[in-house]
Amino acid sequence: MSELYSVRMRAAQGGPHEKGGHHISGAERIVKLEEVGVIAQSLADRALHHSKGTADFINIIVDLIPSNEIIYIDCLEVEEHRAKTIAEAHQLAIEFLQGPEITEVAIQNAITLLKELDSSIRGAMLVDATTGKRIDVGNRGVRVSHMDSFDSEALGDNDHMREALVLASKVQSGKGIVGELCWSDDPDYTVGYVACNGIYHRIPNMKELGSAIGGRVFFVRSDIDRDSIIEYLEKTPVLVQRRHNV
Numbered sequence: 001m002s003e004l005y006s007v008r009m010r011a012a013q014g015g016p017h018e019k020g021g022h023h024i025s026g027a028e029r030i031v032k033l034e035e036v037g038v039i040a041q042s043l044a045d046r047a048l049h050h051s052k053g054t055a056d057f058i059n060i061i062v063d064l065i066p067s068n069e070i071i072y073i074d075c076l077e078v079e080e081h082r083a084k085t086i087a088e089a090h091q092l093a094i095e096f097l098q099g100p101e102i103t104e105v106a107i108q109n110a111i112t113l114l115k116e117l118d119s120s121i122r123g124a125m126l127v128d129a130t131t132g133k134r135i136d137v138g139n140r141g142v143r144v145s146h147m148d149s150f151d152s153e154a155l156g157d158n159d160h161m162r163e164a165l166v167l168a169s170k171v172q173s174g175k176g177i178v179g180e181l182c183w184s185d186d187p188d189y190t191v192g193y194v195a196c197n198g199i200y201h202r203i204p205n206m207k208e209l210g211s212a213i214g215g216r217v218f219f220v221r222s223d224i225d226r227d228s229i230i231e232y233l234e235k236t237p238v239l240v241q242r243r244h245n246v
């Protein structure tokens with residue numbers, strides 16, 4: 001196989017994220033050398049033609065991934081659900097997440113944290129699965145990076161879901177992470193998901209149509225080694241593939 005490169009994009013409006021710009025778009029890909037140019041172009045186009053507005057700051061980073069550093073992980077299984085209202089959708093999310101690892105208090109706090117964001121942040125909040133306390137430092141969240149999949153059959157052809165499923169599969173493979181709650185910041189996209197116990201529960205109507213506020217919460221065990229899990233999420237290159245036991 002030819003050498004692989006990580007291509008990462010994050011874009012904001014009003015200047016860079018770290019100087020107060022608000023998050024417009026982000027994406028993570030792992031591609032062959034000969035695809036780097038085309039992918040970088042398409043990610044720049046995405047940031048320049050986004051329903052949240054036109055980015056005035058776009059950061060695209062490309063770096064070589066040594067093949068011996070890549071970890072191959074299983075894709076989560078997908079379950080589709082129905083919910084007619086936001087209240088119903090959130091109730092389903094609570095039912096799926098709640099269990100021995102994640103308390104109801106933690107889930108309610110996570111929902112409140114997401115609802116109270118006044119603009120989308122570029123990364124995910126880490127929340128203690130027992131107490132519901134946010135434990136990541138700063139307010140920009142942890143940005144999961146260095147991931148993709150070459151298994152298009154396992155991931156389907158819905159771009160939104162493909163990217164979310166890759167991200168959620170990497171997140172759930174992290175040691176000490178026991179669940180995830182997400183809804184998109186794309187105003188047109190109200191489908192969200194929760195991931196836990198190897199399943200990606202896809203839930204419609206997780207937020208108001210037209211809302212540009214979305215986010216992610218990763219539920220973590222209280223005894224987690226926070227720095228090493230952040231290192232894994234940000235830096236370890238991961239390729240997601242179909243489960244071998246199905």
Ligand code: AMP
Nearest residue numbers: 120121122123124143144184185214215
């Ligand atoms: P999206 O699903 O792309 O609409 O993103 C919704 C929200 O999830 C964003 O506003 C971020 O808060 C968060 N998010 C998106 N991409 C990532 C990522 N790579 N790592 C962590 N959080 C992310």
